[in-house]
Amino acid sequence: MPAIQSPESVEIHPDVELVARAKDGDVAAFERLVRQYDRQIFRVAQHITQNREDAEDITQDVFFKAYQKLEQFQGNSKFSTWLVRIAVNESLMRLRKRKTSKTVSMDEDVHTEEGSIPRDFAEWRPNPEQEFNQSELGEILRKTIQGLPPGFRTVFTLRDIENLSTEETAEALGLSVPAVKSRLLRARLQLRERLSRYFKRKESQPA
Amino acid sequence: MTCTDFLARLTDYFDGTVPSGLVAEVQKHISECKHCEVVLDSTTKTINIYRNQEMYDFTPELEERLHSAIMTRCYGAEKQTAK
């Protein structure tokens, strides 16, 4: 355990202590970590696999793997990033097993120019999401993100939905920073293009 | 700056990492090019809408089910702490 921190010392992430305690066999500490990140891990798995049952299984597997490998976690990255990395690997493995998608590696789906150039230049309404009720909006967003190749969907999920930094996303996916950036751009532009038909200003609406 | 140049800088623009020598050019292009202004606005909205909308239910029941399954797998049924 660290001595009392002086105020000007570098701030230590609270997970560091929880992980250290969990490594020492403290059940409550591990339980706290599960509670802190189960929702995020479930969401990442659900986004990548697009399957609820898979996401439930994966969430369990991720924490069990994390528990087994806890000794290997060196604290060079955030604990949450480490968990997300396990979740991404488990999710992609699950997709490969199901083979519902032809392209399940992070590398296979980038050799197409599809969607990298904007075509719809119609202006969007100021708050387009407010034109729909929650369940309609959820349906539109789910349908739209489902249409992305898994590699793009994964980058968008980590960077834009889960708010990881570009570097953390690169680390979680085992990609270079430029590779993350180019996939992210394509993912954003493709989603934008597909959402445009729901969210653009109607012809009759004044600009 | 062309539209292609602008697109190539879009990710940096969101990250606030456009090289300082290029910021003015990027701003100038947005103010002069309707297409890129629309792409910037609609891409910003795309990100914000996805970020703000919880798309999948994560009910307390689901969390409890996952939680107890995880703790049982890791520590066995007998060693779970009280909720």
Ligand SMILES: [Zn+2]
């Ligand atoms: Zn332009």
